[in-house]
Amino acid sequence: MKTFQLVVRSDHYSRQIADRYKTELEQNGWHMSEQPELVIAIGGDGTMLEAFHRYYRTDVAFVGLHTGRLGFYADWDREEAEELLNHILHSEPKVVEYPLIEFSFELQEGTKRFFALNEAIIKSKNLSTFVMEIWINERLFETFRGDGMIFSTPSGSTGYNHSVGGSILHPSFEAIQVSELAAINNREFRTLNRSFVLPRHHILDIYPKNPDRDILVGIDGLEHSFVGLTRIRAKVAQEKVGFARYRPFPFWQRVREKFIND
Numbered sequence: 110m111k112t113f114q115l116v117v118r119s120d121h122y123s124r125q126i127a128d129r130y131k132t133e134l135e136q137n138g139w140h141m142s143e144q145p146e147l148v149i150a151i152g153g154d155g156t157m158l159e160a161f162h163r164y165y166r167t168d169v170a171f172v173g174l175h176t177g178r179l180g181f182y183a184d185w186d187r188e189e190a191e192e193l194l195n196h197i198l199h200s201e202p203k204v205v206e207y208p209l210i211e212f213s214f215e216l217q218e219g220t221k222r223f224f225a226l227n228e229a230i231i232k233s234k235n236l237s238t239f240v241m242e243i244w245i246n247e248r249l250f251e252t253f254r255g256d257g258m259i260f261s262t263p264s265g266s267t268g269y270n271h272s273v274g275g276s277i278l279h280p281s282f283e284a285i286q287v288s289e290l291a292a293i294n295n296r297e298f299r300t301l302n303r304s305f306v307l308p309r310h311h312i313l314d315i316y317p318k319n320p321d322r323d324i325l326v327g328i329d330g331l332e333h334s335f336v337g338l339t340r341i342r343a344k345v346a347q348e349k350v351g352f353a354r355y356r357p358f359p360f361w362q363r364v365r366e367k368f369i370n371d
Contacts, residue, residue: 118152
């Protein structure tokens with residue numbers, strides 16, 4: 110690897126680290142590029158998600174240096190900035206791949222396609238509930254009425270999905286986890302009322318019952334507003350995202366440090 114890019118949170122400390130990384134890497138034969146081989150995210154999980162959406166390609170590897178409070182995607186803490194820089198300069202990483210979700214949003218004027226590293230959240234833009242038909246492999250599964258739904262990757266299962274009672278999945282599972290937000294269950298509308306997990310070969314279709322309503326979609330924290338949305342198709346993407354590992358950092362160690370470690 111000899112081309113790199115930096116995505117940096119705006120605080121002074123993160124900027125200082127980024128300036129040092131840029132200087133040292135360029136002095137050692139690396140080149141900053143808009144088509145990088147290695148993307149270094151300095152900040153928190155939001156910084157890594159920004160880096161992913163700006164620079165994702167299947168031949169790019171990402172590494173995170175955590176300078177905030179909790180960074181699930183970052184292998185390195187702020188006190189380890191020099192150690193990480195030394196590894197980047199002098200060793201080759203192992204690239205570990207995580208699954209992504211591919212979303213297709215079908216609108217009256219065409220289809221928009223997105224990848225999610227963490228999660229997608231679908232909600233009504235106003236305060237009212239809305240209704241969606243949920244189909245799995247072209248068969249009707251349930252009719253949902255409520256505030257919205259969360260569709261998370263295994264690595265994203267520790268986020269919003271976890272806060273509403275969803276399970277944590279190891280990223281070796283190529284799957285989508287679906288969790289409900291305030292589902293209304295009565296004689297007219299019945300849902301599973303639990304999160305469920307779909308494997309790679311399953312296809313999930315969501316049909317809004319009121320397509321003319323303004324629907325808010327959040328993909329990894331990026332907001333999109335759609336009117337005239339007729340169908341959302343979600344599936345495990347063929348593509349994956351690569352993370353540069355310069356040392357072992359087991360997934361369950363991350364989970365323990367985020368939720369349990371005292």
